[in-house]
Amino acid sequence: MHNKIKELLQFGTVGASVEIKGWIRTKRANKQVVFLTINDGSCQQSLQVVMAPSKLPKTLLNQLTTGASIAISGSLVASAGTRQSVELHGDQLTLLGNAPDYPLQPKSHSLEFLRTWVHLRFRTNTFGAVFRIRHAISYAIHHFFHERGFCYLHTPIITAADAEGAGELFRVTSLALNHTDGPVDFSKEFFNRPTNLTVSGQLAAEAAAMGLGAVYTFGPTFRAENSNTSRHLAEFWMVEPEVAFNNLDDNIALAEALLKFLLDYVLKKCPAELEFLNQRLLHNNAQSATPSMALLERLQFVLEQPFVRITYTEAISILMEAPPNQNGTFVYPITGWGMDLQSEHERYLVEHHFKRPIVVTDYPKDIKAFYMRQNDDGKTVAAMDVLFPGIGEIIGGSQREERIDYLKKAMQHSHIEDLNWYLDTRRFGTIPHSGFGLGLDRFVLFVTGMENIRDVIPFPRTPGHVAC
Structure with missing residues (x-):
């Protein structure tokens, strides 16, 4: 059984005989040493x-190029360099797979170039760091909820419901794609009705919370939004807790606790990856006219600072008077109460006005989803969005509407039908309850300091692009 490099660098003993297997990153050779x-x-x-050239036939030596995979055995010696404590003096090397014309040579490649080799970019330092951090965050999410007594729920990927009511759905069909003869006869569909890929597991999670108390979903969701921005994907991963008897304040407290737990976990468990990405950001800052806060400094700052809480009405008042709104540099000018906040508004509040994460509550009911609880003023709902620097909204949630008459009116207003099963959860023992959705990919984007969400998901799906 071969040894892992991680174990050798942490616990390797000088003089031990070991075997490693991996891919060549670089090669330097002269007459005395390779x-x-x-x-x-x-x-x-x-x-x-380190190997003596005499131990490598010339034909084999020529095949030891970047990208080639090898197995090599030898003994560990103390390293003369400062970057690692030990190195391997090789005695025997076996070529497992050569790599002629390997496209990712040991030089700097742009992220745009690496997206054209999405199936190979895992082998780079940058993407190795990103995806080990993504793994650590995913593990920590399960750990956080398990410790707090939540039940992990697998909600349907194929569904007949549109939880958001936005209509940006990927349809699922078993009918021939060349069907053009009038209206679709859904009785011939596999499910006897129109279905789509889910945009959220929330509605199903609400039903489960009515019996299990506290549940969370963690899975892929889909939105057919034709948006080619650095913050949008067609397939993305959501974490969605739902908690019986929680009100909006409980919901906000849970969201802040989750975010800070995840930040603390990744800072402790991924120091090498974060330091690498921190240096990458520092290098980019040195070439930028508007440098951002260093990555490690930003993560520590968010971890240590309490989140500011303001209402939507207060946010609009601040934004109306903000210099970018006054001088016309906002792409979407703030003209008054009732507007939906855009990313530029959210980031202004976080990065310039408060200079810390904020939670915005009590949005106008007309710009929020039908399931959010209506406040006593009749104009707003018990919604909450958590806004982060560099990202904007990272969590969106609410106290859910538990009153069936209010819920029915909201569904009629949003033209949402055929959710009788959802109304049953209010007919039979309704309770106050709350939940939210955390976009995993956006959170990984924040933690890694990457600039584009396509670079924090293994195989991005975006308009016109579906690789691998």
Whole structure:
């Protein structure tokens, strides 16, 4: 059984005989010595291997190029370099797979270029760091909810409901795609009705919370929004807790606790990956006219600072008087109460006015989803959005409308039908309850300091692009 490079760098004993397997990152050779750096994906660092050219036939030596996979055995020695404590003096090397014309040579590549090789970019330092951090965050999410007695729920991916009422759905059909003869006969569909890929597991999670008390979903969701921005995907991952008997204040407290738990976890468990990405951001800042806060500094700041809480009405008042609104530099000018906040507005509030994460509550009911609880003023709902620097909205949630008459009116207003099962959860033992959705990909974007959401999901799906 071969050794993992991560284990050797942490616990390797000088003089031990080991075998490693991995991919060549770099090669340097002269008449006296061959230097290879090998990475096996187990950690951010690579292991330096030193071999005598006499142990490598010339034909084999020529095949030891970047991207080739090898197995190599030898003994650990103390490293003369400062980047690692040990290195491997190789005795025997076996080529597992050569890599002629490997496209990712050991030089700087743009992220745009790497998106054209999405199936190979896992082998780079940048994406190795990103996806190990994504793994750590995913694990920590389950850990957080498990410790607090939540039940992990698998909600349907194929559904007949549109939880958001936005209509931006991917349809699921078993009918021939060349059907053009008048209206679709849904009785011939597999499910005897129109269905789509889910935009949210929330409605199903609400039903489960009515019996299980506290549940969460964690899975893929889909939206057919033709948006080619750096913050949107057609397939993305959502974390959605629903909690019986929680009000809006409880919901906000849970959201802040989750976000800070995840930040604390990744800072402790991924120091090498975060330091690499921190240096990447510092390098970019040095070439930027508007440098941002260093990555590690930003994560620590958000972890330590209490979130500011304001109402939507207060946010609009601040934005109306904001210099970018007064001088016309907002792309979407704030003209008055009732407007939906755009990313530029959210980021202004977080990054310039309050200079810390904020929670905006009590939005106008006309710009929020039908299931949010109407406040006593008749104009607003018990909604909450958590806004982060560099991202804008990272969590959206609400106290849910538990009063069936209010819920029916909201559904009629939004032209939402055929959710009788959802109304049953209010007919039979209705209770106050709350929940929210955390976009995993946006949170990973914030934690890693990457600029585009396509670079924090393994295989991005966006308008016109579906690789692998």
